[in-house]
Amino acid sequence: MKGPLLLVLTVLLNTQFGGCVLSSCTYPPSKWCSSLDSAIQCGVLKQCLESNFTRSHEASDKVEVGLYYESLCPGCRNFLVFSLFPTWLMLGDIMSVTLVPYGNAQEKTVAGKYVYECQHGEPECLGNLIESCLLNMTDLAFPIIFCMESSTDVINNGQSCTKLYQPDLSWDTVMKCVKGDQGNQLMHQNALMTQALNPPHEYVPWVTINGEHTDDLQEKAMNSLVSLVCSLYKGTKPAACGGSKRHFKSYCHNE
Ligand SMILES: *[C@@H]1O[C@H](CO)[C@@H](O)[C@H](O)[C@H]1NC(C)=O
Ligand SMILES: *[C@@H]1O[C@H](CO)[C@@H](O)[C@H](O)[C@H]1NC(C)=O
Numbered sequence: 001m002k003g004p005l006l007l008v009l010t011v012l013l014n015t016q017f018g019g020c021v022l023s024s025c026t027y028p029p030s031k032w033c034s035s036l037d038s039a040i041q042c043g044v045l046k047q048c049l050e051s052n053f054t055r056s057h058e059a060s061d062k063v064e065v066g067l068y069y070e071s072l073c074p075g076c077r078n079f080l081v082f083s084l085f086p087t088w089l090m091l092g093d094i095m096s097v098t099l100v101p102y103g104n105a106q107e108k109t110v111a112g113k114y115v116y117e118c119q120h121g122e123p124e125c126l127g128n129l130i131e132s133c134l135l136n137m138t139d140l141a142f143p144i145i146f147c148m149e150s151s152t153d154v155i156n157n158g159q160s161c162t163k164l165y166q167p168d169l170s171w172d173t174v175m176k177c178v179k180g181d182q183g184n185q186l187m188h189q190n191a192l193m194t195q196a197l198n199p200p201h202e203y204v205p206w207v208t209i210n211g212e213h214t215d216d217l218q219e220k221a222m223n224s225l226v227s228l229v230c231s232l233y234k235g236t237k238p239a240a241c242g243g244s245k246r247h248f249k250s251y252c253h254n255e
Helices: 002-015 036-043 045-050 053-057 075-091 121-137 141-149 160-164 171-179 181-195 213-221 225-232 244-249
Strands: 063-069 094-102 106-110 113-117 206-209
Touching: 002 094, 002 141, 036 045, 036 075, 045 094, 063 225, 075 094, 075 141, 075 213, 075 225, 094 141, 094 181, 106 181, 113 121, 113 181, 121 141, 121 171, 121 181, 141 160, 160 171, 206 213, 213 225
Parallel strands: 063 094
Antiparallel strands: 063 206, 106 113
16 A cells, blocks of 8 residues: 555645645644645645655554454354455555454363363364464465355365465464464463453454454444444545545645
C-alpha cells in the first residue's frame, strides 16, 4: 500500500498543492503529520513525507484483531474464511491478526504432559495442533490456515495447503511439532491465552479488538469487520476503507 499512497501524494504535491491557499492550521504541531488532512492544512505535507509520514502504517498503530476459535467449529470457519481473511487481505497494512486455536477445549495434566479434549472431538484437537504449529513455524500460517479452513476436509488438506503456500516447509517438520513437546507447549500457551480472556469467552468465534472484547465489538466484527477496522484505525485510512476520495476533494476547499 505504501507504493500507491506515495505515488498519489507525489502527484498531489506536484499538481494541486502549489496553487492552493492554505486554510489556517487547526492542529497542534505534534499532530501535523498524523493524517493527510492535517499535513496539507498545516502546509507540511512535504516535511511529513520526508520524515516518514507512513509511520502511521507501522505495526504499533495497527488494529489488532484476535480470533479465539476451534479448527472444526462451523461458525469459526465461516468467519475466518469469509470475513477475517478477506479483510486482512484488503487491510493488512492497518490490521494485525492473532489466531488462537483452542476455544472450548479442556486441558488436563497427565504424567507431566498436557492432554486435551476438544468440542468437536479428536480431529479438532489435531486441527488445532497443526494450526498452532504452523502459526509458530511460518509467517504464511494465515493463508495456509485459510486454505485448510476453506477445504471440505480441514485436516487432510493441511499438507497440500502448506505445500501450496510454503513449498519449502516440509510436512514432516510440521508433524514433528504436532506430535512432540513443541506442539504440546504451544497448545498450552493457547489454553492460557484463552483462559486469560476477560470477560471469559462464552462461545466461539470470540473476537477481541486491541485485546478487548465487548458485545458491541463482537457484533460489529461479525457484521462488517472492514468497517470496524477502518473506523478504529487512527492513521491515514487506506483507499480500501473508501475514504481517500473524500480527502482529496477537500484539498483546495477554501479557494
Ligand atoms: C524513515 O524510515 C526508514 C526505514 O524505517 C529509515 O531508514 C529512515 O531513516 C527514516 N527517515 C526518517 C527521516 O526518520
Ligand atoms: C515458537 O514457540 C516457541 C516456544 O515453544 C517460542 O519460543 C517462539 O518464540 C515461537 N516462535 C514464534 C515465531 O511464534
